[in-house]
Amino acid sequence: MSKPKVLVARAIFPETIARLEAHFEVESNQTDAAWSKADFIARMQGKQGVFTTGTERIDGELLDACPELKICANMAVGYNNFDVDAMTAHGVLGTNAPDVLTETTADFGFALLMATARRIAESEHFLRAGQWTKWAYDMFSGSDIHGSTLGIIGMGRIGQGIAKRGAHGFGMKVIYHNRSRLDASQEAECKASYVSKEELLKTADHVVLVVPYSPASHHTIGAAEIALMKPTATLINIARGGIVDDAALAVALRERRIAAAGLDVFEGEPKVHPDLLTVSNVVLTPHIASATVPTRRAMADLATDNLIGFLTQGKALTPVNP
Ligand code: DGY
Numbered sequence: 584m585s586k587p588k589v590l591v592a593r594a595i596f597p598e599t600i601a602r603l604e605a606h607f608e609v610e611s612n613q614t615d616a617a618w619s620k621a622d623f624i625a626r627m628q629g630k631q632g633v634f635t636t637g638t639e640r641i642d643g644e645l646l647d648a649c650p651e652l653k654i655c656a657n658m659a660v661g662y663n664n665f666d667v668d669a670m671t672a673h674g675v676l677g678t679n680a681p682d683v684l685t686e687t688t689a690d691f692g693f694a695l696l697m698a699t700a701r702r703i704a705e706s707e708h709f710l711r712a713g714q715w716t717k718w719a720y721d722m723f724s725g726s727d728i729h730g731s732t733l734g735i736i737g738m739g740r741i742g743q744g745i746a747k748r749g750a751h752g753f754g755m756k757v758i759y760h761n762r763s764r765l766d767a768s769q770e771a772e773c774k775a776s777y778v779s780k781e782e783l784l785k786t787a788d789h790v791v792l793v794v795p796y797s798p799a800s801h802h803t804i805g806a807a808e809i810a811l812m813k814p815t816a817t818l819i820n821i822a823r824g825g826i827v828d829d830a831a832l833a834v835a836l837r838e839r840r841i842a843a844a845g846l847d848v849f850e851g852e853p854k855v856h857p858d859l860l861t862v863s864n865v866v867l868t869p870h871i872a873s874a875t876v877p878t879r880r881a882m883a884d885l886a887t888d889n890l891i892g893f894l895t896q897g898k899a900l901t902p903v904n905p
Pocket of ligand 1: 636637658659660661662684873
């Protein structure tokens with residue numbers, strides 16, 4: 584019997600390719616060539632499965648053109664690159680990679696918060712540029728983390744991980760806003776109190792965004808929301824580009840309406856709004872919150888397990904549209 588055919592859309596660990604090749608006829612993009620939509624569709628012909636990384640759009644146009652496709656396995660917890668309704672309508676399963684990246688991503692969220700609040704990137708640039716000639720009482724004074732109020736918007740697994748780090752590690756008061764309230768035991772574990780979005784924005788010293796992207800969460804933070812924040816507050820986005828109105832944020836940072844921002848994700852990434860590149864009070868990282876070697880391996884393994892499980896036994900581990 585011939586093996587099912589699988590396309591790997593981006594470069595990935597050679598070990599992942601080897602695991603897939605044990606079960607499938609694999610075509611892969613190990614050179615990480617930038618495929619146009621037409622290239623992608625052409626390569627998808629005859630494939631039953633595709634290994635995606637979160638950057639490849641799976642929509643009605645592609646699904647119409649690929650009638651043999653059965654599963655798209657995303658190596659990411661977020662799956663806003665999937666048009667889930669179109670996939671369901673075409674009988675195509677989508678899977679994501681939850682849990683395996685939770686702690687790593689929460690670590691990064693906290694690291695970005697600390698780098699932003701304590702002006703680590705900005706002061707490092709200053710030092711490298713040879714501008715450090717003397718000590719000064721007000722040089723790169725930032726805001727405190729310990730004892731401050733941490734506001735988390737989006738209290739899923741990663742949000743809860745950040746809450747625990749803040750409450751237990753740094754004695755922060757944690758408030759959160761989420762579509763639904765956590766149960767009492769989860770709130771106790773995170774030492775977190777539920778508040779309205781407005782109250783969170785008005786009272787938090789550090790606001791961390793961890794909501795999934797959807798049309799409903801588009802521009803969760805825009806000019807009006809930023810206007811509610813304290814002038815001393817920091818804003819951290821490790822969720823998705825589009826959750827923040829980057830143009831409005833750049834204006835607010837330039838005008839010091841908030842103290843600083845830390846951004847790992849951007850509207851239209853890998854492009855970054857040019858105005859963000861010209862303000863000093865923002866820390867910018869290229870969507871690396873889950874990027875540790877063990878975690879990226881675990882994410883690749885889970886996407887691979889989903890392809891193998893579904894195409895060989897009809898069972899995926901982490902379906903998003905079961
Ligand atoms: C995810 O898993 O959604 C992260 O953003 C990494 O892509």
